[in-house]
Amino acid sequence: MSSIPVAPQINTDPPQPTRNYLNTEHTIKSWLLTGDHKRIAVLYLISISIFFFLGSLAAGFIRLELTSPRGVLLESETYNKMFSAHGIIMIFFFLIPAIPAVLGNFLIPIMIGARDLAFPRLNLLSWYLYLIGGVLFLIALMMGGVDAGWTFYTPLSSIYSTGQITIALVGLFITGFSSIATGINFIATIHKMRAPGMTWDRLPLFVWAHYATSIVIILGTPVVAITLLLVVFERVFKIGVFSPELGGDPVLFQHMFWFYSHPAVYIMILPGMGVISELFAAFSQKRVFGYHFVAFSSLAIAALGFIVWGHHMFVSSQSMYQGIVFSFLSFLVAIPSAVKVFNWAATLYKGHIKLKAPMFFALSFIGLFLIGGLTGLYFAAVATDVHLTGTYFVVAHFHYVMVGGAITAFLGGIHYWWPKMFGKMYPESWAKLSALLVFVGFNVTFLPQFVLGFLGMPRRYHYYYFQGGDMQFYNILSTAGSTVLAIGFLLPAFYLTWSLKYGKDAGPNPWGAVGLEWQKVGSPPTTYNFEEMPVVTWEAYDYQAVREGTLELNSTAHHHESYIGQPEKEEKV
Amino acid sequence: MAMVQDTHGGHGHGHGDEPLHHQFEDIHQQNETYVIGMWTFLVTEVMFFGALFLAYSLYRWKYQPDFYIAHKELSVFFGGLNTVVLLISSFFMAKAVYHAQRKEKRKQLNMLWLVQACAVAFLFIKVVFEWMPKWQHHLTPLNFIWDKPEGNAEHAQLFFSLYFGMTGLHGIHILAGIIVIGALQYLVWKDAPSVKGDYIPTEMIGLYWHFVDIVWIFLFPLYYLLPR
Numbered sequence: 001m002s003s004i005p006v007a008p009q010i011n012t013d014p015p016q017p018t019r020n021y022l023n024t025e026h027t028i029k030s031w032l033l034t035g036d037h038k039r040i041a042v043l044y045l046i047s048i049s050i051f052f053f054l055g056s057l058a059a060g061f062i063r064l065e066l067t068s069p070r071g072v073l074l075e076s077e078t079y080n081k082m083f084s085a086h087g088i089i090m091i092f093f094f095l096i097p098a099i100p101a102v103l104g105n106f107l108i109p110i111m112i113g114a115r116d117l118a119f120p121r122l123n124l125l126s127w128y129l130y131l132i133g134g135v136l137f138l139i140a141l142m143m144g145g146v147d148a149g150w151t152f153y154t155p156l157s158s159i160y161s162t163g164q165i166t167i168a169l170v171g172l173f174i175t176g177f178s179s180i181a182t183g184i185n186f187i188a189t190i191h192k193m194r195a196p197g198m199t200w201d202r203l204p205l206f207v208w209a210h211y212a213t214s215i216v217i218i219l220g221t222p223v224v225a226i227t228l229l230l231v232v233f234e235r236v237f238k239i240g241v242f243s244p245e246l247g248g249d250p251v252l253f254q255h256m257f258w259f260y261s262h263p264a265v266y267i268m269i270l271p272g273m274g275v276i277s278e279l280f281a282a283f284s285q286k287r288v289f290g291y292h293f294v295a296f297s298s299l300a301i302a303a304l305g306f307i308v309w310g311h312h313m314f315v316s317s318q319s320m321y322q323g324i325v326f327s328f329l330s331f332l333v334a335i336p337s338a339v340k341v342f343n344w345a346a347t348l349y350k351g352h353i354k355l356k357a358p359m360f361f362a363l364s365f366i367g368l369f370l371i372g373g374l375t376g377l378y379f380a381a382v383a384t385d386v387h388l389t390g391t392y393f394v395v396a397h398f399h400y401v402m403v404g405g406a407i408t409a410f411l412g413g414i415h416y417w418w419p420k421m422f423g424k425m426y427p428e429s430w431a432k433l434s435a436l437l438v439f440v441g442f443n444v445t446f447l448p449q450f451v452l453g454f455l456g457m458p459r460r461y462h463y464y465y466f467q468g469g470d471m472q473f474y475n476i477l478s479t480a481g482s483t484v485l486a487i488g489f490l491l492p493a494f495y496l497t498w499s500l501k502y503g504k505d506a507g508p509n510p511w512g513a514v515g516l517e518w519q520k521v522g523s524p525p526t527t528y529n530f531e532e533m534p535v536v537t538w539e540a541y542d543y544q545a546v547r548e549g550t551l552e553l554n555s556t557a558h559h560h561e562s563y564i565g566q567p568e569k570e571e572k573v
Numbered sequence: 574m575a576m577v578q579d580t581h582g583g584h585g586h587g588h589g590d591e592p593l594h595h596q597f598e599d600i601h602q603q604n605e606t607y608v609i610g611m612w613t614f615l616v617t618e619v620m621f622f623g624a625l626f627l628a629y630s631l632y633r634w635k636y637q638p639d640f641y642i643a644h645k646e647l648s649v650f651f652g653g654l655n656t657v658v659l660l661i662s663s664f665f666m667a668k669a670v671y672h673a674q675r676k677e678k679r680k681q682l683n684m685l686w687l688v689q690a691c692a693v694a695f696l697f698i699k700v701v702f703e704w705m706p707k708w709q710h711h712l713t714p715l716n717f718i719w720d721k722p723e724g725n726a727e728h729a730q731l732f733f734s735l736y737f738g739m740t741g742l743h744g745i746h747i748l749a750g751i752i753v754i755g756a757l758q759y760l761v762w763k764d765a766p767s768v769k770g771d772y773i774p775t776e777m778i779g780l781y782w783h784f785v786d787i788v789w790i791f792l793f794p795l796y797y798l799l800p801r
Contacts, residue, residue: 109596116596118606180617188610192602218613222621230628230738238714239734240727241628246734247727252631256624528595 020423020524035120036527041106042421043127048094048102049493051134055089056486058082063445063479069465069472079462080147081163087150092172093134095406096264099271100182100217101126103413104210106421108186110517111204113195113536115528118188126181133175140164140171149460151261154242154253158234166235169228176225179267183217186210195516197536204515204540205281205294209274212298216263216270216305224260227253251317258309266305269401270298272365272409273340279362279412280344282513284351287541290343297336304333314385323382330380337373341366356511357431361412364439368404372397375450393453396446404442411438411492418496419506423523426499430491437488444481448474509554514541519554592766604773611777615784622788625739629795632731639728642721644799646712647736651702652797655695656789662691663786670779673772678761681775685758688782692751699744704737713737736796743792746785753778 021038024030031039061082065073074082105123109116117123140146146168148157157165190203190211203211231253233239240246242253281288288294310318310326318326344366353359375397378384388394415431418424452474457464464471509518517525520534538551545551597603633640669684704713711718714734719726757778760768768774 114596118596118610120594120596184610184613184617187613188606191609192606193596218617219620222617223624226621226624226742230625233738238717239738240714240731241632241734241738245727247632247636247725247731249631252628256627259624533598 018522019526020522021527022422022524024527033124035116035124037105037109037117037120037123038421038525038527040123040127041102044097044101044105044130047127047131047134048098051089051093052098052489054138055086055094056489058086058089059482060486062086063482065462066475067472067479069463069467069475071462074462076462077147080149080460081141081145083460084146084149084163085141088137088146088168088172090402091150091264091268092175093130093137095268095402096179097130097182098268098406098410099275099413100179100186100210100213100267101130103206103275103410103417104186104213104271105182107417107517108189108207108210109193110521110525110529111207111515112190112193113198113516113520113530113534114189114193115530117185118193119185122181123185126178126185129174129178129181133171133173133178136171136174137168140168143167151257152228152231153257154231154234154250155244158231158242158253159245166232169232173225173228173232176221176228179217180221180225183214183221186214187218190214195534195536198516199536201292202536202538202540203295204274205277205288205291205298206271206274208295209270209277209298212302213267213270213274215299216267216302219306220260220263220267223256224264227256227260251313254313254316255309258312259306262309262312263302263305265398265401266301268406269369270301272406272413273298275409275413275416276344276362276365277340278515279358279416280347281541281543282416282511282515283354283356283359283362284347285354285512285543286347286351287539287543288343289346289349290339291540293339294343297339300336301333304329304336308333308380311380311385314382315389327380327382331377333380334373334377341370341373354511357426357428357435358412358416360432360435361408361415361438364435365405365408365412368400368408368439368442372400372402372404375400388453390458391453392449392457392459395459396449396453399446399449404446408438408442411435414492414496416511417517418499419510420517420523420525422500422503423506424499424503425506425510426492426495426503430495434488434491434495437484437491439488441481441484441486441488445478445485446481448477448481452478512546512553514538514543514546514551514553519552592770600771604771607773607777611780615780618784622739622742625735625742626791626795629735629739632728632735633795633799636725636728636731639725640732641799641801642724643729643732644796646707646710646733647797648703648706649797651698652793655698656793658691658695658698659786659789662688662695663783665691666779666782670772670776673761673768673775676770676772678764682758682761685754685761689751689754689758692747692754696744696747696751699740704740707733707737739792740796743785743788746788750778750782750785753781 021036031043034040034043061074062079065071065079065082071079105117141164143164145163146161146165147163148161148165152165152169157169190207194203230239230241234241234243238246240248242248242250244250277288277294308326308330310322311330314323314326375393378388379394379397411434415426418426452471453459455467455471455474457467457471464475506523508522510523511518516534516536521529538545542551546553593600593603597606665684665687669681669688672678672681672684707713708716711720712733714730714737717730717733719729721729757768757774760774
């Protein structure tokens with residue numbers, strides 16, 4: 001690796017690019033059998049992008065269908081399969097792995113000063129499990145699809161549905177283990193692999209958020225795995241744990257499902273919050289206000305996340321008293337969420353704000369997450385929940401959190417760390433345009449859905465002709481917005497790919513940001529990240545020290561001599 | 574700790590069979606990381622079984638009389654025998670870890686063979702003396718017929734559904750244990766560097782085995798020893 005011979009001062013050759021994790025080996029095998037967390041992150045990036053595209057396609061069909069109140073495009077059953085495919089792909093194959101498996105995988109070892117994650121082979125296994133699960137689900141789609149919604153409520157999923165539920169659920173079961181593997185890896189890594197001086201108090205908030213996420217993953221995912229497996233057993237072996245015909249209780253399924261699937265919402269949003277903390281610090285050139293509060297609010301959200309699942313079941317057979325307790329606990333989630341938003345806003349105050357493209361995404365995250373979070377309180381309150389549950393109000397609410405929150409954060413993070421991951425800059429103005437289109441398109445798509453839901457349009461219906469013209473207006477508005485949103489999502493695919501070949505070299509620290517990934521490693525990093533292990537002597541986001549000149553923003557210059565004219569190796573003598 | 578090699582000098586980063594992997598600073602850090610990883614995995618296992626225990630508790634609370642009648646079809650003798658077999662296997666596993674710590678290869682292998690013998694005996698008793706007779710008596714979920722005069726047939730079926738679900742999942746874990754212990758035996762026998770100077774792999778598999786044992790310690794009284 002680092003035993004490349006360094007030639008003495010001969011400056012005749014053009015500069016050679018330095019060795020990094022991308023260009024050490026080029027064979028397919030070196031990618032498919034890699035243990036390098038960065039390469040696995042790239043593999044994940046490619047696979048989740050494919051699934052995101054498929055899920056968006058299904059969303060497109062849904063939006064198109066809803067422009068007409070009489071369902072002219074799709075049969076009812078096809079429509080059911082379409083929204084099920086959209087939900088399952090987006091949640092299990094895109095949102096849950098998106099930020100942890102791509103950005104987390106790539107950045108956590110570098111941010112804490114480690115050469116790799118604790119268990120590289122487990123990490124690779126997790127990608128293969130994800131892929132096997134994904135392929136199984138696609139097979140289920142091709143064999144006729146799944147019509148039970150992403151929630152797989154029993155007894156529809158276990159007895160009555162004629163879709164390919166069994167294969168799909170086996171796929172999801174396997175995918176669950178891919179995220180468990182990632183969670184175990186992150187916990188062991190963050191606990192034991194931090195560089196000297198990288199105390200818990202100095203961890204970037206991105207790492208804190210992923211630590212909280214990993215705890216949710218390891219406690220929640222096994223429960224949903226066994227729950228979905230029981231549904232499979234019920235279909236195949238007639239084990240009737242959830243089947244009323246066999247003395248079982250279908251509501252038990254809802255309890256066990258939401259025990260995971262509500263915390264799963266935090267698996268999706270917490271890493272996004274971690275990304276946003278990094279973006280605000282970097283583009284305000286300022287330490288995140290209330291660092292400890294932001295760090296511990298992640299843990300608080302993770303902890304509270306496990307005791308609020310009953311708010312999905314206010315209209316089930318759950319008792320009123322349970323409902324009251326779950327309602328109260330659900331309101332509490334607003335506190336740590338608000339702590340984060342207020343602290344981000346306070347970070348901007350008196351910051352040296354640089355309005356780069358990632359910051360566009362970060363700022364739109366704040367607005368969208370705020371709406372998404374606050375409309376969540378409507379569902380924490382039992383009375384309004386009874387009116388709004390199962391309507392488009394719910395659909396709009398969770399899309400504000402999932403798309404407006406998690407995907408916006410993901411895009412912001414990809415734009416922020418793209419120069420680090422691939423060493424190239426993308427065209428800034430195109431990125432800003434994309435951020436703007438996503439923000440506008442998203443709001444035009446989902447704000448009307450709040451109105452639709454309030455008017456009483458149920459989710460998962462494609463007939464609404466009995467409701468008159470109002471609903472069609474809002475539905476068409478929403479569909480129009482979704483086309484703008486689609487362009488906003490498609491643009492990055494083009495200019496980011498373009499930048500791989502034609503983009504300007506980024507250099508190790510294009511944003512002037514503090515953090516081991518910017519200060520101590522090149523862009524792209526080498527295979528084992530650090531030439532020598534860093535010793536951390538400064539606090540997280542110590543921009544004050546940078547301004548005072550006591551902290552160097554980049555000390556990787558000697559690894560990049562080749563870029564400034566000195567060839568590193570001499571072959572043509 | 575005698576086997577510590579510095580692989581960070583620049584050459585030969587990380588080969589699978591070296592005791593110290595490239596991502597760690599020293600063997601101490603590696604061992605601590607392995608142990609914390611294993612415990613985290615066991616937490617996921619607890620949650621995995623926990624969901625089933627929850628389902629069991631709910632239905633036992635709801636249908637206590639029917640569960641009592643259904644449980645009389647289970648053989649306390651063979652269940653108890655299996656409990657003894659598993660407890661003894663855990664003793665041998667603890668001894669195996671002890672010998673691994675003292676680098677006594679021969680004794681460690683022997684102890685692991687005894688664990689394997691117990692594991693196979695457990696599965697044998699389970700399948701031949703418990704599961705197969707249940708099939709013949711039409712008590713498995715697929716061919717369930719309840720012809721007893723007393724007890725609700727549906728609730729009895731639920732009891733056996735849960736019984737087969739949970740003991741089946743436990744059996745799969747025993748099977749996985751046999752495979753993993755076999756792999757460990759192979760590595761120890763081949764003097765693989767990853768296990769030669771380091772007892773942690775044995776310790777981790779021991780932790781897993783004790784966990785599987787503990788699950789059975791809960792399953793046995795919950796299914797075989799119901800009060801009236």
